[in-house]
Amino acid sequence: MGELRNATFDVLTKGRELAQKNNARLTAIIIGHNIGPLGEELAYYADEVLVYDDYKVKEFHSEYYRQVLLQIILDRKPEVILIPHTSYGLELAPSLAVELNAPIVTDVLEISFENGIFTAIREYFGGKLKAKIVLRESPHYIVTIRTGVSKSEKNESKGQITKIQNLYLVDMSYKRVIKLIKPPPETVNITSADIIVAVGRGIGDVKNLPLIEELSSVIGGVIACSRPVVDMKWLPKERLVGLSGKIVKPKLYLAIGISGQFYHVYGMMNSELIVAMNKDPNAPIFNVADYGIVGDLFEILPQLINKIKEFKGRLK
């Protein structure tokens, strides 16, 4: 059956905001197999839930999902179609847009529909800038919503649940989803750590990792990292924080040499205390940090390590 991810609720929240402002109806669509209970849950977040339950779509498959959505869209004619900005979302949304000839904007933070003009706000240049985007007038607008940024609230009343039936799905044998692979068992679980020392590309070279190891050891934390460090194979994937890795909420998150692009920030922004160090004063990490240091980590870290050692030494 599967389960509903946080991404779903993020999108529904944005959808409800937009619907309320425009006196519009919010409809949720769920596609899968044996998903009755999930439809029930979703009904607390929308005015109506359309449930398409079919063995053929028991897993996500872009071609089948697109066919289902197209038929529903042509029937119901929604003006705005919201999809989570996830791996599945991006496998589906662009081709849907081409088929519908509908404007599409992705990884969106805010949406608004005022005076007949649809606008969206999203980041550019890895988060260094934001931009307001205007979509060309169209019967349909497609938006993929950045997930992990909103809190969702349940409605008091339950919406209507409608079963979609009698859809004709053309066989798509040219694309097959063969299987899902769960992440391998780990040797370290960074999600349960109270203190995380995270390192990014700024560390420069795997040979500089001992510095981070020392800091982590002296402060009693666990080492994590951002994507480039894993791409370069300096640290294993189980230490990756972010969209394609883990989501962590430690008491203390030290971000060292991490630029702070969203796919990383997504994984750590709910940490209780975030202290960031980067030599670029414009690094987007400073948009989520509580304390920021602009400087050379190779100068700062050794002194920080010594001072912490000293302090702890005095305690004994």
Place this chain on the structure above:
Amino acid sequence: MNIIVCVKSVPITTEAELVIDRTGKAVILEDTPFDINEWDEYALEEAVRLKEKFGGEITVVTVSPRDVKEVILKCLAKGADRAIKIVDRSIAEYDAYTIARILHTAIKNMRYDLILCGAQASDDGYALVGVMLASLLRIPYVTMVKGLELANGYVITVRELEEGFEEIVEVKLPALLTIQTGINEPRYASIMAMRRARQKEIISLDLKSMNLTESDLGNWIEIQEFLIPERKKKCIMLCGDANEVTTKVVEILKQRGFLK
């Protein structure tokens, strides 16, 4: 096997402070260095590895508002056999769908087994062009590919999902794949290799003579204005030299009880 790799030339903004121009609709990039989009670099490397294993040819295609000579030479130096470029200043205004339509026009009559694109671009991160191009060409596609194997007219891919999950998806060739970073280690392109690359075929297509209609080139979306993000949280910047800063950090950690 014939492989097409779509690449984008993007500004290198890691160290730069970005300045919005007077109109508010664009960023001043005149003095910013450009390079091949990181995701496309991984895509190209994957193509070269496939060529080394199975033989064939690689064509690199790029659409850009500005000169892309350096990026093309780098691609050719790394192993692409020829390049097709469409350079026109008007392209700076175009959105993903328009770019996809231009690529479609350039590619539709070519022979290919596989098209590789980067999963997204580092400057705007839309992640649209690849799938749109596949849709226009009516070929199957897979996104966020982090591993692939060819077998009997099919390609078996490993796709990246969130939270460490992956899935295996198989598509029939010809197909388009969008490639995720980390799939391989891109090779180095030496300056001498780039010089020799000038000998390879570089075809320049004139946008105006590509018979694209006004509606083909009409954008779906436009940038209304750029904004400087305000810090949602007030980030307190600790200033001073390394000694002062580290003393402050230790104070903060002490106060919050992290140094027991």
Place this chain on the structure above:
Amino acid sequence: MRAEGLFGKEELEILKNLNFNLCLQCGKCAASCPMFLRTELNPRTLVRKTLYFTSQLTLYPPFSISEINNVWTCTTCNNCIIYCPRDVKPLNIILGLRAILLERGNVPSTIGEALENIYKFGNPFGISSLKRAEWARGLNIKKASRGSKIDLLYFVGCITSYDNRAQSIARSMVAILKNSEVDFSILGENENCCGNEVYYLGERGLFETIIEKNIERFQQYEVSKIVATCPHCFNVLKNKYKVGDIEILHHTQLLSDLIDKGMMNFSQRLNKKIAFHDPCYLGKHNNIFEEPRKILESIPGVTLLELEHSRRNSLCCGCGGGRMWYKDAGEISRPSEDRVKEAVDIGAEILAVACPLCLSELEDAVKKIGYESKLQVLDIAEVVHKSISAS
């Protein structure tokens, strides 16, 4: 590893004029190599393999490129050339193999990045060239501009310009030159990487581009003399560039000369025991040993100590030849740690260097071992600066 297999014609050309057939396989190169036994690097084996390979004897199997991939571990210290009894010059064979691998795209990614940065930004860090002279802010230094004619050019170098710790070398040098009333200029934002590491990494195409650019600059400003605080810059400018009449000096030569001419005022006593670490590019590559010692001995209060391995026998710090950007080659221990221990063993309080790479590497070693309270690592310029300044 990609690109396995036999060397092609062009690659054999690169190795053509090298002397590996003189090799007796005596092993002195390996014995003197600072990375031998710490890592897989073995100059003797490399020479033998290259010999078999280029003679294409059918008795031996063609080896794969992965066998020679350890060439990136070499620090280019020059020991193998110095100790070879027959003029084989194993280092040049290593450079040839590096060039071959590099042209095939087989370079460790961090080195590749540094090279790309040098190509795009004129420095290995990838920092904008506009920030190259930030260290000089507020120091009122003459910068080359259109129409300038420079008598003495202070060539700062990439590491000294951008590395926070090494910038102090430049500031000390400037203070000394001003104190001795020596007229000089810097290129500032127009300074470009000297290309020494580029040369020794085998990036011949990039090196040609660099030489062309830099010589054009020197000619544009009609430079007569160049002084460098980095022996890597000094080495390549002196030995690999064709600079015509321009005199190339390392700062230890210039400072030693100032002392000879009585132009150096050592006003402060410096009661310290100082050992001098001969940088490979100053000593082993260019046979300059006495000038740095003369400078240190001239400073009142200084006791000059000789490290156990000194002059031609000096221990390489391990940072040259691209090792600055190369990921851990799996060393059991780093050569710099041995050097630091040597200094402490003879009771030195200051380990004086004359190279920003040695400075960075040896300081790191001091921190790693935990000898901060025992040993200070300083460039000779910084030591001299201490002695000429009022405070």
